[in-house]
Amino acid sequence: MKKKFKFSTLLKYLALIFLFVYIISPFLWLVIMSISSSAELTLKPLRWLPEKIDVSAFKELLVMGLNTRGELFLFALRNSLITALTTVFLSMLVTIPAAWVFSRYSGKKNVILSLAIFTFMLPPVAYCIPLYKMLVRFNLMDKSLALAVVYCTFVLPFCVWLIKSSIDSIPYELEEAAVIDGAGFLQRIVQIVMPLLLPALGTVALMSLIMAWDEYFYAMLFTNSKTAITLPVVIANLASGRQSNYNLIAAGGVLASAPPVIIGMLFQKALIKGLVSGGVKE
């Protein structure tokens, strides 16, 4: 190691500090707002740290009571979970066998795979009008299950794309050996491919969960009461009112961010690896 002082090293450290502040400060401010009292947030000029920690905003959102904000928020939390989990379960259930066929028996049917990936690129406004009419007609508005099926428009293509490329990297010889021992397609998928696919499936499932958890557009159009409304819609509505309970809005934001942020920090490597391996092979 040379002990020479380098100007460029100093610049790099300055850049690193600046970067850290840039990444952290907006969200840190959201957290600070959420634990400030609403009176403190309307001071001029602003005070940057609250005098004492005030968790009343979290209490208001997380305590159940008839027709309160807490009730709506907790129901939305439940609905978001149900919708996201159903979406991922449904997508996995139908894409794993399909992806296996696309990987092992590629041929003309891979047009379907290309079509699926292509639809991932289309804007939701291209589907939303007929979907809206369909849901109204079959009385499926404001239902979590229906919303989960709608979410398949963007989760399905994503899953089939990544799962197919993960299966591609599992050696085919393993299956050949099993076939000689008399295995049928079900055994090949369940006993040979699945165990090796599990890490990749975990990644895809987490990514899909985050995608469904984040979704706003369809939820805003297709849900309107506590039976199916999701967190993003509730938070957006909270923020669009003329009220100035900024701490309440911030607390809602912090709570909705917690699951994906925690998942992201814990599984960062796996998430990114999954995303890159799926794409680069194309």
Next chain:
Amino acid sequence: MSYKKIKGSYSFLTIPMILIMGMVIGWPLIQTFIFSFTDADLLGIGEPNFVGLNNFLNAFQNRGFLNSLRISGIFAVVVVSVEVILGTSVALLVNQPLIGSKVVRVFLILPWAVPTIVNAIMWRLIYNPEYGALNSLLYQLGMIDKYISWLSSADKALWSIIFADIWKNFSLVTLIVLASLQSLPESQIEAAKIDGANSWQRFFYITMPHIIPSLQVAMVLRIIEAVKVFDIIYVMTKGGPANKTRTGSIFIYQEAFTNSRIGAGSSFAIIMVAFIMILILFYMRTLSQQKR
């Protein structure tokens, strides 16, 4: 990839997926296409009439629509280029052996993991003209002498949203490029050093070619998201002020669900899909030409 085929036809395994896709993607797309030739309205008052190509002809004379496509274009170009440049530079920086770069790497996932809607309301609070942190900060630092209304002034709203979007999404580019940088074998760099390549040459002839495939993936993902942007804008400005932030998606949504003209709205959607298709085809062609 090709295998010695084990005999058997398992196409039926794709049927459940095709059924769901047909129901929520195929059928709605066809319907949108059909609607685009009618004057259908949202509530279904009166039978929709077939109006031929009228919707499309009107679309190309509709100032509002053309302008919304222009705003989508500006948004996508600015956001994606800044995110790619910033994202790559940050990846190169935190890949250096600096004290603390590991900590920064862990926090890089934070902006990406914050939900889009939370990002939107977070920045709305920060931009708040009276009580927002940005005005207060700039004022206390003496950089402005009166508070600015970031999201309700026609010349600042779009740029304020773009800044907010970049905060959330540059990190995806960084994370993808970083993953690729970390798979670059140390020995290649060492060999180049021995051969006398300076740091710029090492960057352009070894590092760049190595990260470009990953960078392309990140770019495609970001372009796809940016052209169809809706959520962040809808929550921050609803397309205002004076329609200065009204992108294609917002315009189509308003046409269909606020003005209840789903015939016209559908034709706008079809035109937007056509634009995106051209964009993707163009991108894929340049990619395949590069490979040759």
